Amino acid sequence: GAVVSQHPSRVICKSGTSVKIECRSLDFQATTMFWYRQFPKQSLMLMATSNEGSKATYEQGVEKDKFLINHASLTLSTLTVTSAHPEDSSFYICSASGDGTEAFFGQGTRLTVV
Amino acid sequence: QKEVEQNSGPLSVPEGAIASLNCTYSDRGSQSFFWYRQYSGKSPELIMSIYSNGDKEDGRFTAQLNKASQYVSLLIRDSQPSDSATYLCAVKASSGDKLTFGTGTRLAVRP
Numbered sequence: 001g002a003v004v005s006q007h008p009s010r011v012i013c014k015s016g017t018s019v020k021i022e023c024r025s026l027d028f029q030a031t032t033m034f035w036y037r038q039f040p041k042q043s044l045m046l047m048a049t050s051n052e053g054s055k056a057t058y059e060q061g062v063e064k065d066k067f068l069i070n071h072a073s074l075t076l077s078t079l080t081v082t083s084a085h086p087e088d089s090s091f092y093i094c095s096a097s098g099d100g101t102e103a104f105f106g107q108g109t110r111l112t113v114v
Numbered sequence: 115q116k117e118v119e120q121n122s123g124p125l126s127v128p129e130g131a132i133a134s135l136n137c138t139y140s141d142r143g144s145q146s147f148f149w150y151r152q153y154s155g156k157s158p159e160l161i162m163s164i165y166s167n168g169d170k171e172d173g174r175f176t177a178q179l180n181k182a183s184q185y186v187s188l189l190i191r192d193s194q195p196s197d198s199a200t201y202l203c204a205v206k207a208s209s210g211d212k213l214t215f216g217t218g219t220r221l222a223v224r225p
Contacts, residue, residue, distance in 0.1 A: 006157075032211045043202065043217040044158070093157045097211055101146060101163070108157035 002028045004096045006106025013084055013113055021079045021109045023094030029074035030096035034103065035067075038091045050077050084113040117141060118205050120216035128224050133190040135219050137203030140184070146206035147179055149188045152218065153199045161201075162188065193223045 003026040013019050023033060032051050036044040048064075050056040050071035058064045068080040077096075081088055089112050097103040119138045127133045135149075146165055150158035162177040164170045164186065170177045176189040186205075190197055200218040207214065 034211075034213070044215045046212065046214075049212060091155075095213075102148070102160060103211075103213055104160060105150075105157040110155075 002026075002096070002098065002102075002104045004030075004094065004104045004106040006094050006109055008109060009107055010110045011112070013111070015085055015113055016083055018080055018082045019084055019111060021081075021092055021094070021111075023077045023079070023096065023106050025075045025096045025098070025104075028096075028098040030077070030098055031074065032097045033071055033077040034095045034097075035069060035077075035079050036093045036095070038093060038108075044093065047079075081111065084111070086113045089113045116216075117214045118203055118216040120201075120203050120219045122217055123220040124222045125219055126222045126224060127193050129193060129195060131193050131223075133193045133197065133221055133223070135188040135190075135201050135203075135221065137186045137188075137205075137216055138184055139186070139203075139205045139214075141205065141207060141214075142181075142184060144181075144184075144205045144207060147177070147186045148204040148206075148213070149175075149177060149186075150202040150204060150215075151197075151199045152202055158202055190221075193221075195223045195225050197221060198223045 035047045048056045048058045056069035071077040093108040094106045095103040149162045152158040164177040174191045178187045202218045203216040204213045
């Protein structure tokens with residue numbers, strides 16, 4: 001399958017700071033990228049869908065001003081968690097889709113806010 | 115009613131047995147169906163995709179789709195302890211690219 005690289009894999013930050021997570025499609029052009037959050041022992045929850053060059057579409061209940069998504073190129077999308085708080089600690093995962101069929105996941109980022 | 119439903123398990127099978135994982139979905143117009151495997155602390159990995167009614171086989175894995183019953187399943191033959199993971203069923207909406215995931219079924223293969 002296609003390769004999606006997510007960085008960093010693990011980050012610890014202080015409460016009130018911002019954290020940027022990168023998601024790159026390495027061997028295909030990702031017209032659509034998805035950002036998910038997963039709390040322990042729960043399923044993936046879609047946060048937002050981003051299409052290259054346009055604003056992200058956020059799911060209900062997800063604050064767009066807190067979770068900034070940029071999809072500036074066909075191979076890169078970033079998620080910035082602004083003014084992070086301990087309740088934002090979670091496993092954040094991106095996935096990318098090129099031709100609209102299969103979606104491939106990055107390795108995930110475990111965010112811990114202290 | 116949840117959009118994609120799975121039994122959370124755990125489903126426990128002995129090594130070498132067939133593991134059967136089931137999933138139902140509510141959007142009758144859904145066209146694309148996927149099974150992902152997720153090990154604890156890792157991100158999901160695509161195992162199978164299926165788009166038309168019937169069976170699709172890939173190695174030890176067989177996906178089965180019945181659109182009339184809105185049912186998709188995954189069979190794992192000759193189960194191995196390394197197959198122990200959470201299996202996520204995902205359905206693509208009839209419009210758009212968004213995948214909707216079930217809560218996953220935890221599979222435990224006993225040596």
